[in-house]
Amino acid sequence: MRQPKSIANRLALLFFAITLGAMVIVYAGVVPRLESSLTDQRTSQLAADAQRLRGSIEKKLIESAPVDQIDLAVREAANKANARVTLIGVGTNGKGTAPFVKSDSDLRSSIDNLVFPAGLQAIGSGKTATAVESVASGRVAEAALPLFSKDPETGRRVLGDVLVFSAPLGSVERNVTLVRNRILLAAVIALVLALVAGYLVALSFGRRVSRLESTARQVADGDRSAHFTVDNDDELGRLASALEAMQTQLSELDSARRRFIATASHELRTPIFSLSGFVELLEDEELDEPTRLRFLGQLRTGVARLEKLTTDLLDLSRIDAGAVELQRERTDIGKLATDVANEFVPALTEHDSQLEVRVGAKALYASCDRERLSQVVRILVDNAVAHTPKGTDVIVATSQPEQHVRIAVTDFGEGIPRADLERAFEPFYTSDGTRGAGLGLAIAHELVERMGGTVSVESAPGRTTFAIELPA
Numbered sequence: 001m002r003q004p005k006s007i008a009n010r011l012a013l014l015f016f017a018i019t020l021g022a023m024v025i026v027y028a029g030v031v032p033r034l035e036s037s038l039t040d041q042r043t044s045q046l047a048a049d050a051q052r053l054r055g056s057i058e059k060k061l062i063e064s065a066p067v068d069q070i071d072l073a074v075r076e077a078a079n080k081a082n083a084r085v086t087l088i089g090v091g092t093n094g095k096g097t098a099p100f101v102k103s104d105s106d107l108r109s110s111i112d113n114l115v116f117p118a119g120l121q122a123i124g125s126g127k128t129a130t131a132v133e134s135v136a137s138g139r140v141a142e143a144a145l146p147l148f149s150k151d152p153e154t155g156r157r158v159l160g161d162v163l164v165f166s167a168p169l170g171s172v173e174r175n176v177t178l179v180r181n182r183i184l185l186a187a188v189i190a191l192v193l194a195l196v197a198g199y200l201v202a203l204s205f206g207r208r209v210s211r212l213e214s215t216a217r218q219v220a221d222g223d224r225s226a227h228f229t230v231d232n233d234d235e236l237g238r239l240a241s242a243l244e245a246m247q248t249q250l251s252e253l254d255s256a257r258r259r260f261i262a263t264a265s266h267e268l269r270t271p272i273f274s275l276s277g278f279v280e281l282l283e284d285e286e287l288d289e290p291t292r293l294r295f296l297g298q299l300r301t302g303v304a305r306l307e308k309l310t311t312d313l314l315d316l317s318r319i320d321a322g323a324v325e326l327q328r329e330r331t332d333i334g335k336l337a338t339d340v341a342n343e344f345v346p347a348l349t350e351h352d353s354q355l356e357v358r359v360g361a362k363a364l365y366a367s368c369d370r371e372r373l374s375q376v377v378r379i380l381v382d383n384a385v386a387h388t389p390k391g392t393d394v395i396v397a398t399s400q401p402e403q404h405v406r407i408a409v410t411d412f413g414e415g416i417p418r419a420d421l422e423r424a425f426e427p428f429y430t431s432d433g434t435r436g437a438g439l440g441l442a443i444a445h446e447l448v449e450r451m452g453g454t455v456s457v458e459s460a461p462g463r464t465t466f467a468i469e470l471p472a
Contacts, residue, residue: 015198
């Protein structure tokens with residue numbers, strides 16, 4: 001069976017690869033440049049020493065001093081420069097220029113193995129030249145300085161000799177080797193530490209992820225008592241906090257769903273049992289006609305109530321599922337309020353109440369779904385008529401506070417108890433329990449929110465106002 005890939009192993013290898021890459025970059029960027037820099041520094045120093053110490057040797061050559069005095073001047077220059085100094089004469093033969101050694105500061109070692117490429121460059125160019133020469137004992141840095149004299153016949157300035165300062169680069173190579181070894185040692189230590197530290201950090205990270213996974217599986221299996229542990233204020237801690245908030249919301253939604261199903265079942269069972277009872281009574285053959293007609297009227301009322309309840313349940317479930325599509329358009333709020341109010345003329349006549357529509361002279365417009373907003377206003381007016389005593393007047397007013405338009409439905413009934421205001425928009429909740437299943441205000445609240453607005457309630461004994469505010 002194939003084992004699942006471990007995040008800890010992946011992260012540890014990632015740390016290892018990053019550290020290895022960084023050390024390779026450091027090694028490739030430091031060691032070659034360090035060697036080149038130290039070599040250039042040494043050759044530049046030799047060239048500077050040659051310029052500084054040429055005087056005494058050049059003077060001896062101009063004076064045509066004996067060979068031993070020239071050798072002495074060469075050795076003194078070598079001691080001062082801490083380098084080997086070689087004086088190369090420039091002669092000619094049938095093939096052209098023929099350089100030869102006139103004096104050398106180091107009599108103990110042979111110079112036959114040295115080619116003096118810097119000297120050859122100086123002879124060819126007539127300018128100071130530097131070079132690095134590789135021999136059996138190692139690399140040698142060289143700086144060559146041409147020495148000029150006057151031709152006694154022509155008086156022209158001609159190349160006489162070349163002064164070559166040279167020094168082995170053993171110290172440079174040792175320094176470079178030391179730095180290289182230190183870098184390699186540091187790389188090995190860093191790689192080991194990165195591997196161990198990366199694995200430990202990744203292992204801790206993996207354990208925290210595993211805990212989140214385990215808890216998520218418990219939640220997925222329906223265990224609402226499972227909780228996500230928030231153990232730190234980092235990304236995983238914030239993820240755990242978000243998951244814990246999600247778990248709390250799921251628990252609340254599950255509880256609300258159970259209450260909804262239980263309440264809906266109760267609300268449906270009551271009219272169904274009532275209808276069943278009326279049907280049994282109507283089956284009685286000895287029932288007189290007036291009683292039969294009365295039972296039929298009550299049966300019709302029960303069917304209408306059941307029809308409204310199922311319609312409201314369907315609307316609420318469609319809204320919760322996001323299946324209600326809103327068609328936004330520029331809507332005249334005053335005209336909409338007037339049209340809805342006219343629908344309630346028969347109901348208000350039966351209720352012995354009056355409905356006043358207060359609309360300003362200036363038309364107010366809102367971007368909303370006209371049909372759904374009409375449904376919301378209809379719910380609020382119906383709620384005002386249904387939950388107030390006969391003869392209670394109702395006012396529908398429009399206004400424009402700041403950047404919103406407002407529709408307020410006010411009745412002058414007994415009001416809603418203060419303790420019940422927060423639950424006014426809960427499904428199946430009615431403050432007086434006299435009529436309805438308590439779904440209308442819940443539907444109104446959801447529809448207004450989906451149109452980008454708010455619906456609120458203010459109530460005191462003798463006055464209750466439900467207000468809708470929508471963006472203008």
